[in-house]
Amino acid sequence: MELRPAHAEPVSVARVAARLGVDVPADVAALQVTGATVDSREVRAGDLFGAFPGFKVHGARFGAQVSGSGAVAVLTDAEGAEILRTDGVDLPVIVVDDARAAMGEAAALIYGDPSKDMAFVGVTGTNGKTTTSYFIESALKRVHARTGIMGTVELRIGDEAIESPRTTVESPVLHGLLARMREEGVTSAVTEVSSHAAALDRIAGVEFSVAVFTNLQWDHLDFHKTMDGYLDAKGRLFEPGRARRGVINVDDEWGRKLAARVEIPCERVSTRPEAPQEAEWIVTWADVGLDGVGSRFTFTDPQGVQHHAESPLPGLVNVSNAMVAIVAAHAAGVPLAEAIAGVAGGHEVPGRMERVIERSDVDPLAIVDYAHTPDALTLALEGVRPITPGRLILIFGSDGDRDQGKRPVMGEIAATLADVIVLTDENPRSEEPAAIRAAIREGIQKVRPELHDVHEVEPRVAAVEYGLRLGRPGDTVIVTGKGHEPTQEIAGVFHRYNDRDAYLAAHARIVAERKAEQQ
Template sequence: MRPRHAVDRSLATIAATFSLVTSDVEGASPVSADATVRGVSMASDDVQPGDLFVAVPGARVHGARFAADAVGAGAAAVVTDAAGVAVLGDLVRRVPVLVADDPRALAGPLAAHVLGRPAERLTTVGVTGTNGKTTTTYFVDAALRAAHASTAVLGTVELRIGEDAIESPRTTVEAPVLHGVLALALERGATAVAMEVSSHALALHRVAGTTFDVVGFTNLQRDHLDFHGDMEGYFRDKARLFAPGQARRGVVVVDDEWGARLAREAQIPVESVATHVGDPAAADADWAVVSADVGLDGVGSTFVLRGPDGARHDAVSPLPGLVNVSNAALAIVLAHAAGVDLQVAIGAVATAHAIPGRMERVIERAPGRALALVDYAHTPDALVLALEAVRPITPGRLVIVFGSDGDRDRGKRPIMGEIAARLADVLVVTDENPRSEDPASIRAAILDGVRTVRPDLTDVLEVEPRAEAVRRGVALAREGDTVIVTGKGHEPTQEIAGVFHRYNDRDVLLAVRDESAGGHA
């Protein structure tokens, strides 16, 4: 996704602006006075004629290994580090090669410069945290839509400008892609953007070159420790978003110790939001949820939000559970901080559309039929919140179909099993994204946790493949029961042994529903 009308930028001016020098390899191609670029890319298969190709060190190979492909596709010049220059070989004599100490950190500012700094001409809201980023971002977008003629959403589910969307490759795209989407959003008339910002993105400079108008923090729970090392490292990377140059102001939910710490330590002006009714922290918070009623079947939750001036505002979360009261409250304050009238924001969030894979009701209750939902809960805390959210709307048994990711934090697997065994009635343990690991070993680790609550594995099934597990979960459910399928949410693929297979939990549930309807005809 790029703007159709790009502007040529002087390569010499770019080099001077960012203090880049040409390679000192003998015979290296110089930067001519009339050399120009019109785009930036970090992926050789995304290069368009006139691009500046930024080659960065990767986990396995250096991006400079793909520079020849990029030049073959029309790249006008290459930016890389000293290690990348050594990989380029004779290519340094064919195109200008500019050298930077940290090309990854520079990719965002370069893209912003080449594309005319599109973020500066948009109202930008970024949301980070472990759980609730997607839901909060969609709530914010609903509020922004009420005040702007056209908006964009960038996140885990999709990249959407107005009504046009494509599947998102990751929670936060690489910096050149980000600035390209922002420039395209401007070109198509959007004036505001809501965006998810992952901890990986912050650590890897994917939002470099963007200064958000407002940023929000949901919570910090155990996740991605394989990448960040420990919770302290995870927190430090999240906190990067709340720094001068990265954001102008912030809104922080202070329900956990990490949020309270972030509110204290942030280097930008911050408003605090307390969403746990009765929490002593609410007295000192700028905004606080002072009462909340979880809705019954088919209804969200109502709550009262107290503002900094003491005024109380009736509000609604369209999704069930106290976790979504927190998400809605944060979204309202974020939108208000971004310039949306408070009552307009409250009204828009109350009517927000269904969010793919987030407490998504796929099969509704009917005579002889259970309610079935899909939720992305893939961390221990998110699983607790999901099961606690659906229990009040479940007259009968709670049936969960779940697994855990491969090649990720192994320590959470038995924790997930213990939580499911404690909070659900019937468990169907299956595969999530095994990746390179043996799926059976992942399921075994989950079952170890299950046994701490149910030593004899009562009402516990182990079923694979995942589609069959979903079918089995629905078949086990009776009228009044709820089936919740967790872990993958909106994801359109399942990764097994390095291969991505098209798969979606919602699609399987819809197929089961349609088959059931056909059987009753």
């Protein structure tokens, strides 16, 4: 799928510099740019290349490569300018103090500020971003003929989609894709906004119609250091000039802290019986989907009028996601009745409480869920317990090169809420897989010193089959942590892998064995 518009009106370097509030030499000012990128491998003739410090190397080190690929100019900081000079790269340079933020503004200008030409919703929060985004898009479809979505699972324009490289793409890709959407007749779009993306200015130059906050829970403290720092990153989405209005779930203390300090018009949502006083949209009753398929709930709007609504997914967490999505879609211009109907009719979200194998007289129910934080794991296990007549079998691990403190905590949660545990690997990345499992096992042993009904199995594909084979008809087998993800990263190498596919392949072998035994 093409991530840029087919046609782009040339923009002078002088206009780019003016947008950024800097000066450029007269002989550079008249140069014309037609695209933008921060990836040296993606440079096309006419591009502005953004060069700034990366995790391993400064982007200016690729100056000679991008010059040979047709870049018109480089946008960088003082360090990058010196690298280009030292390396003898003969390209015009725009020097700014903050190249990351400036690149977003430059890309927005180059692609014609596409975010301003559509109903554009940004969704942030620790958990629920993907599900809420899909619910919002489903509601937007009630009044918009063509929609787009960008997030953890995919980048999609109408029915055309590709796998997403990350939760929130780099700013030039974001603006280029929005311009392509506009060119294709898209009038509304939704994007997930990770805290890393906000902190690293991947949303620079964007103007959201509505900014949405789902919750803040323990995650990413390896990057943000503290919960307050984590909230600060999320809060950047709600700054004046970045979003016209906000929708904030105030069920947790962090949502209430955010709502108390935002300066843009904001609507507050609560799904708890003891709703905070400041909430205007309040869920008053919920049937959380004991059939395992969906949930029903009622809520009151800011005028006190009661409405009936549905979530296509079970569990209180999805009542929350659905409620936030209804309010967000309504804030983006969808009539309330249409927003309610749109969310109720939403399709299954990949890797989010995804039922892969249905319960039968021979099979357990098999579910895939993305839960990868302590709170999300708790909600996932509590959500499936009511639909589990037999044992709850959990297959899980934890990411490498990420917040290590949550590993034993998740082990305790697993040992408390699951009947049987199959401990395995998630994305070890550069860490030793056995060390990650050992940290989780420490938490498990606080609850089960003898490790009763705890099995340690690797690789992950074998663990999924092991857990499925343990399951009996009344049991529920749930594998958490990776959800929709199409790869597993081990020792820096990405291997094709998906939990749903692993379930289905294992089930096919089990079915074949049953047939062979009957012959």
